[in-house]
Amino acid sequence: MPHQPDALMLFAAGFGTRMGALTRTRPKPLIEVAGRTLLDxxxxxxxxAGIGRCVVNTHYLADHxxxxxxxxxxxxxxxxxxxxxxxxxxAALPLLGDGPVFTLNxxxxxxxxxxxxxxxAAWDESAMDALLLCLPPAQAIGHAGKGDFMIGEGGRAARGPGLVYSGAQIIRPGALDDMPEGPFSLNLVWDRLIGRGxxxxxxYPGTWCDVGHPGGITLAEEMLGARDV
Structure with a gap:
């Protein structure tokens, strides 16, 4: 029987070095935009979305x-x-369960x-091992570059300029089974899945703002209408 994802992995372990002084005493996920932390x-x-289980990974200033x-x-x-x-x-899979999971930056x-x-709404486990949410560059505020992926026949993804990866996806845990021990990027998994179709x-039909750098805070608040343009 097909599994619908009901668990979410939130990536929050990084050092946030692009934020400069803002992350010297607090982790990036606790930086505020429009009065709420990025994590919130x-x-x-x-x-x-009614997701039943959430897991956050931590490393830098984990106690915060x-x-x-x-x-x-x-x-x-x-x-x-x-x-x-x-x-x-x-590493977080024991907390997330066996079915497909959302991941979100x-x-x-x-x-x-x-x-x-x-x-x-678009997830189809019979055809997919991972489903990426992407945006046209014009809808990716605060992000530079020509894009990361293209969408081809049947919705299959390929590397190339076109759409910006948003940091949101659904992925089957089994897609990680043959990955090397220790640290590795999900890019390695995606490249293998591209080869398998x-x-x-x-x-994504809306807008998204990269808040990985200090200027992104102002841009995000403008996008949300929380700051005068």
Whole structure:
């Protein structure tokens, strides 16, 4: 029987070096945009989408994130060393369960339909091992570059300029089975799935703002209408 994803992995372990002084004493996921932390913006999406299980990975200033989440029913997967996106997801799988899972970067803010719900509506486990949510560059605020993926026949994804990867996806845990031990990027998984025709992508109809750098805070607040333009 097909499995619908009901667990979310939130990536929150990085050092946030692009944020400069803003992350010297606090982790990037606790930076505020429009009066709420980036982590809380992400958790709001999970709640709105009705996701039953949330896991946050931690490393840098992990105690700050643990204190922020205390009593909120969010599981923490702590990393003694940085495991990158793939290694971090694999380490958290015992907390996430056996079925397909959402993953979401915590350094972005969204405006439009719930991105997790948008992914869930398009998920087809019979055809996909991973489904990426992407945007046209004009809808990716604060992001430079020509894009990461193209969408081909049947929704299959291929590398190339066209759409920007948003940091949101659904992925089957089994897609990580033959990955090397230790840290590794999900890019390695996606490249293998492209070769098998099992990586798919869809376009997000709203807007998204990269808050991985200081200027992204102002851009995100403008996008949300929380700051005068």
């Amino acid at each position: 913006h992400a958790l709001d999406l999970a709640q709105s 994130i643990a204190a922020h989440l205390a009593g909120r029913g969010v599981a923490i997967s702590h990393e003694e060393t940085i495991l990158d996106t793939g290694g971090g997801l694999r 915590t350094d972005a803010v969204w405006k439009g339909p719930n991105p997790l719900g948008h992914l869930a 099992r990586l798919h992508a869809i376009a």
